[in-house]
Amino acid sequence: MKIKPIIFFLMGPTAIGKSFLSIQLKKKFSNLEIISVDSKLVYRGLDIGTDKPNSKLLKIIPHHLINICNPSEIYSVAQFRKDALKSIRQIILQNKVPFLVGGTMLYFKILLEGLSKLPASNIKIRSYIFYVLCHGKIDLLYQRLKIYDPIMCHKIHFHDTNRILRVLEVCYITGQKFSDLIKSRKKSFPYKVFQFGLFPRNKKELFKKIIMRFEYMLKNGLEREVKNLFLKKNLNLSLPSINSIGYKQMWLYLQKKITYQKMYDSTIQSTKKLVKHQLTWLKKWKNLISIQVNTLEQTKNFLNILFKKYL
Template sequence: MKKKSLIFFLMGPTAIGKSSLAIALKKKFTQLEIISVDSKLVYKGLNIGTDKPSVELLKKFPHRLIDICQPFERYSVAKFYRDVHREIKNIILEHKVPLLVGGTMLYFKILLEGLSILPSSNFVIQKYIFEILCHSKRELLYQRLKNFDPIMSKKIHCHDVQRILRVLEVCYVTGKKFSDFLIAKKNIFPYTVVQLGLFPKNKLELFKKITIRFEKMLEKGLEKEVKDLFFLKNIDLSLPSLNSIGYKDMFLYLQKKITYQTMYNNILCSTRRLVKHQLTWLKNWRGLIHIEVECVKITENFLKKFFLKYFKILKI
């Protein structure tokens, strides 16, 4: 039987230090090649608000699947599935080891469980559902999801507009529940995977770090970054790039629909909700190696020793 190639997953909530750890590991184990597993880092121009590694850092330590599409494009789960498989194959052909790093848990999940066979996306229908049927209100959107597909409403967060729209679109187009399509899977992941999950020792410390990080984003020019996106053609809040934490509320502030303080509070609250959601995913994740870390000052020496132990066991 042919031996399966080995790859690593490095997962964790936002702001816990996944990127800095991945770079530390790359320095120590040069045969690693980093692949970003983040639904927002794929977009060009979304730099400050996503806490994207700097251009200089990416030149020294390249991350695949960063800056691969424009903010007015729509990057889907299916596109990620195709792109990440291509990058993994290329890395293995180079006799190196893929290290997949990120916090988009859905992307990791579809790699392990396979991609459901679904109709192609129709963004005209999605826009119609959001703007005409739901009057651009998220609460109405989520209520329709509960009416159409109660099973999916329990799996999707009420603020995840992009996924809710996709589910409703499939329901409208096919006349079937989205959950019915999840039964049929294809292309189960053909690799041996070591799954590593970072957890905060103190969640409150992580929340403090999130506040400090957000204030640094404001100092670096998050408002200008969103303002520049604001003037691009074909840009609106229905796009996955802008309908995300940091960008959505700053966009509304620039349109004078909310106050600066409301924007500030909303972004911090949304980020904390995201962290709780990510940690819920990870706590229920099968086969995960749990690693507790100090969030304010990540003890890199401890982490390097921890990872070195696994690399030695796996004879990399």
Template structure:
């Protein structure tokens, strides 16, 4: 018989993490058949409306199988900070628990997982003057300038951010220029209020070649689904450009450059492949440093589900 100690326990929720193309969404949906749960997306791409094929957004059928949250909440030209994510995710977690379900947070945006679990620092508000100064420098020297600048002033943050993550690179530089301090220093004095017990899982690839193969298959599938037409429709919007938050994402940036005639079709495909693989490697590096993580092999879906269920039931019992 299960011990009646629920009044002593923190509510339990699940983190399901993993690199891009690892099958997180499918695993989460399959998991929903085993206990009442709802999914909170932890993906900085899925927040955007009209950004579907290139982010492998869950299909209408998948969305109907289990409730999803924090998907399609922003226009492609709107910024969405890690602080906003934390606020929205905490609200959704509370709502899901109140109806007696388990929140399962699924995605590969490691920064979001980090600020949710560990808290977030009190940082200065956005400053358009500083932001415009940095953007002018970018127009002159290119986007690599921003990441290289960040390496000089905040090496820890530059390591955690992909070079294409312009929004957060800009924010890191903005904070440094406004305060003279690194975000990584300011985050050591975070405001944290996360009253939940988290069971953390991450998918990994036991066969290294499979990651590249998955990336290639996903890109082929994206093109078959009409990824180019999706981006061309975005291209027609007068309020979007290559520097818009959603367009800076891997896949969209390269396709936009191709549509503008800046690169060839072959170059576009190769650049998407390379950038996606670099992102996956970056995610894997971060996950290897994550504490209290249960690793699950994507090679065997049933084995992965059984492992999640075993750990979940043990935690629920004690």
């Protein structure tokens, strides 16, 4: 029997310390190659609000699948799977070990399980669904999802506008339910995967960290960053890049549709909801090696021991 090459997953909620830990592990084990599993880090120009590793660090420790498309583009989960598999193959050919790190759980899931043949994303159809059929209102978008695909409605969070739009887009193009189409996806994966999931010891402490993190982003120029995007005529809230947490709220503030305080509160609230959603995914994850994060230093030492065992 052919031995499957080893790859590692490091999954966890926003702000738990995945980037720090992955970089420390890369320094310890030079044969690791980091692949980002984050639906927002793929976009150029979305740096401060995504807490993206800075350019200096990326030169020292390159990350795959960061800064690979423009914010005007729609980067789909299917495209991620294609790009990730390509990166994994290239890394293994170099006798190195792929190390996939991130918090976009859907990307991890589809990478493992495969994806049925779905139609390519169409920005005109997305804009039509969002602005014409739903008048730019998320609650109307969600109501349509309930009608078109009740099964997916139970699986997608109310605030996950991008996924809701994608499901409705597929329904609109194919005339079929998204939930029916994905039943046919493949489930083979040609690698031996060690999956590590990070869980907060204290959720309240993680929420405090989220507040500190966002305040740091604001002090370091998030408003200026979003304003630069805002001035570009080809960007709007129907795009996944602009509709992401932090960018969406700042965009609405720049449009003078909400106050600065509302922008701040809404971003914190949405990030907390995202964390809860990420943790829900992780709790149901199969074959997961769960790690409770007390301190990052302790977690780093524990991961060092585990990686040394498997490498």
